Amino acid sequence: DARVTQTPRHKVTEMGQEVTMRCQPILGHNTVFWYRQTMMQGLELLAYFRNRAPLDDSGMPKDRFSAEMPDATLATLKIQPSEPRDSAVYFCASAKRGQGMYNEQFFGPGTRLTVL
Amino acid sequence: ELKVEQNPLFLSMQEGKNYTIYCNYSTTSDRLYWYRQDPGKSLESLFVLLSNGAVKQEGRLMASLDTKARLSTLHITAAVHDLSATYFCAVDHDGPGAGSYQLTFGKGTKLSVIP
Numbered sequence: 001d002a003r004v005t006q007t008p009r010h011k012v013t014e015m016g017q018e019v020t021m022r023c024q025p026i027l028g029h030n031t032v033f034w035y036r037q038t039m040m041q042g043l044e045l046l047a048y049f050r051n052r053a054p055l056d057d058s059g060m061p062k063d064r065f066s067a068e069m070p071d072a073t074l075a076t077l078k079i080q081p082s083e084p085r086d087s088a089v090y091f092c093a094s095a096k097r098g099q100g101m102y103n104e105q106f107f108g109p110g111t112r113l114t115v116l
Numbered sequence: 117e118l119k120v121e122q123n124p125l126f127l128s129m130q131e132g133k134n135y136t137i138y139c140n141y142s143t144t145s146d147r148l149y150w151y152r153q154d155p156g157k158s159l160e161s162l163f164v165l166l167s168n169g170a171v172k173q174e175g176r177l178m179a180s181l182d183t184k185a186r187l188s189t190l191h192i193t194a195a196v197h198d199l200s201a202t203y204f205c206a207v208d209h210d211g212p213g214a215g216s217y218q219l220t221f222g223k224g225t226k227l228s229v230i231p
Contacts, residue, residue: 033218043204043221048211055216091158102147102166103208103217107159 002026004108006092012114018080021111023092024073032075033093033105034060034067043091049075050097082115089113118143120207122222129195130230137190137225139205146183147208149219150190152201159204163190195229202226 005024013019025032033048047057047067057067064083069075079086089112093105119142129135139148146167151159163172165181165188172179176199178191188205206219 042223045218045220048216048218050216056211056218058212093159097217102164103219104149104161104164105206105219106161107151109158 004092004094004106006090006108006111008111009109010112010114012116013082014116015083016081017115018078019082019086019113019115021077021090021092021113023075023077023094023108025075025092025094026096026106027073029094029096029106030072031095031097031103032069033095034075034077035091035093037089037091037110038087046077046090079113082113084115087113087115118207118209118220120205120220120222122203122205122225124225125223126226126228128228128230129192131196132194134194135192137192137203137227139188139190139222141186141188141205141207141220143186143207143209144183145186145207145209146181148181148188149206149208150179150188151204151206151221153204153224154201162203190225192227195227197229197231200227200229 031050034046046060049069052069089110091110092108095105121140148165150163163179168183170181176193181188202224204224206221211218
């Protein structure tokens, strides 16, 4: 049963600490997305990669957030330093995108981040 | 800036009733998706609509797409409690980078089906 996995599932940290979230996309999927979900803003696209190359990170606060894809099976989202306003659920999604293919995205279970 | 508007945002309905959720969007696109999210859970793909006039049905849910009107609908027939969830539409469109595509989501419709 192919699915996107994310770790950790829950993270509680103090303001100023570094937070790293990890995502393993579905095997064979070449596009990985990071989203943030809050009650106020809904689902926001933070960044995404295709074939491990960053395509867009305009939704991400550049000064504290960074996203990387060190290999095809791992994407990371890092916050340093974290702030209380970063508290949210962070979802990773993956898709198999190629010429003429559509963009159905499959979501991981999410990381629920609380910054105190 | 692309806008995806869902209405209603909150829907409380009795079991056995019918209702429609609307999704309007502001850009040209012939690819639209519907997702379901249960409380505290992830998003689950429900329907993929890839052309004007596309209609997909699964159980008591039916989704359609009118690209000329830039409108998709999710129709619920004879609602049951198990359908209680938040439903999102998402529009597939060009991203800022060359060859990039991304989804923009509506704010979601929280559906509560009351026995």
